[in-house]
Amino acid sequence: MNSSSSPQVQILLATYNGARFLREQIDSILTQTYPCLTILSRDDGSTDGTLAILNDYAALHPTRFHILPQSPPTGSAKLNFAALIAASTASHVSCADQDDVWVSTKIADSMEVMQRLEQRHRHGTPLLVFTDVAVVDEQLRPLQPSLWRYQHIQPNKIFNFRRLLTQNVVTGSTALFNRPLADLAARMTAKAYMHDWWLALLASAFGSADFLTQQTVLYRQHASNVLGAAGHGSHSGLPKWRQHAKRREQWENSEHQASAMLEAYRDELPQKIRRMLEAYVRCETSPNRFVRVLTLISHGFLLQDLRPNLAILLYLWDMDFAKNHTPAE
Secondary structure (H helix, E strand, O other), X not given: OOHHHOOOEEEEEEEOOOHHHHHHHHHHHHOOOOOOEEEEEEEOOOOOOHHHHHHHHHHHOOOOEEEOOOOOOOOOHHHHHHHHHHHOOOOEEEEEOOOXXXXXXXHHHHHHHHHHHHHHOOOOOOEEEEEEEEEEOOOOOEEEOXXXXXOOOOHHHHOOHHHHOOOOXXXXXXXXXXXXXXXXXXXXXXXXXXXXXXXXXXXXXXXXXXXXXXXXXXXXXXXXXXXXXXXXXXXXXXXXXXXXXXXXXXXXXXXXXXXXXXXXXXXXXXXXXXXXXXXXXXXXXXXXXXXXXXXXXXXXXXXXXHHHHHHHHXXXXXXXXXXXXXXXX
């Protein structure tokens, strides 16, 4: 690929006490086959050797590696990424976790898909590309060759707005997005669950997305992960009645995020999307259990598998009890 004709891609590297694996990740980014790539990093108040590592790379690669000025810690990965997205300037942007390793063709392969998307949509459309990942241990030994197969994820079936309200399918370290989507995402609030889910919802609401089934990231699992690669396999039997703690947390994360989208983009949202968000919030706010349950079903706000859907329906039916009791799962 000719660097003179390639769009600029800016990699947003969010760090916090990541010294243990950071050099390996940065090296995998700097050795990407895509020719027109820079790194913008932001540290969120590390107390280990993370900042020293970032400064080493900035000194070694002054035109390719940049560090945002020190600012008060945000206290979370999503807000660290939000600050990076707001500071980004390139036509295309990608997020990087501090502890993964990228396949050398990750950006080149994703940009091919992005450029096909751009040919199909008018200029200024928010666009997103994402991929599968391979799950590995601390020493990069394979644990699961495909996160999507492990979690029974079918992105072609999930990537529509009503499904994305309840279930994210985008792993942040695989996300590549264009300037219009970055500008929208820069308004992400603290009520968002994670930046990758927010990006997925915005792309579905305002633009479009495509994906690669190949694994472009070695997604490292270790004790300090912010979010791990938990399995979501099928379960036999009915969910247990009134054991609501986990399902309440799951529901409230998604409902708070839907409320935040309404607050941030209400006047800009397509009417169909705005009504979906309002209906989703109504599942939480209605005092009538029949309205809560029937709204969820009638709008198709459902997960992939039967058992988790039943669990959420049980929670919405029994919400008054659930909000006052948190029995052990």
